[in-house]
Amino acid sequence: MARVIERKVTWATAAAYLTSSGLLGVLAAVQDNARVLEPLPDSISPLVLSLVPGLITFAAGWKARHTPRPDLGQR
Template sequence: MSTVQQPRPIEAKVKAATVGGAGSAAVITPAVLWVIDEVWFNGAAAPDVPLPLVGLVGLVVTGVCAFAAGFWAKHTARPDLGRS
């Protein structure tokens, strides 16, 4: 008879980094792109931020926010792993 292992819970740092990355992609990145458009690309016209810059800003903002959220999240104790 085989035994089924219980799945381990997802750690808090992983959850926080996921939410931070997704939230920044949905909210913070468009806000940063709007500021860039207003400051450097004459915001009165249609958004003129070049597509490669949009991708780079999205990559940097999402990465920084995911890292920061995971860094500041509370550590999950894992006594089940033991010390090796």
């Protein structure tokens, strides 16, 4: 039996990809001018940059509905 990928997984994956790509695009655009991260200490900047895609992925997965699974029956 073929397994179906849940909508939640699809949306969360798309959100992670788009967010990461967007962050990389912004950072590439301000490559020589790093004022975007200037207010943050150097030790915290990587943490903040890695949290943004994770938080948006979480939000997309939370918001998306589950794919119906009639094969599991009612509980």
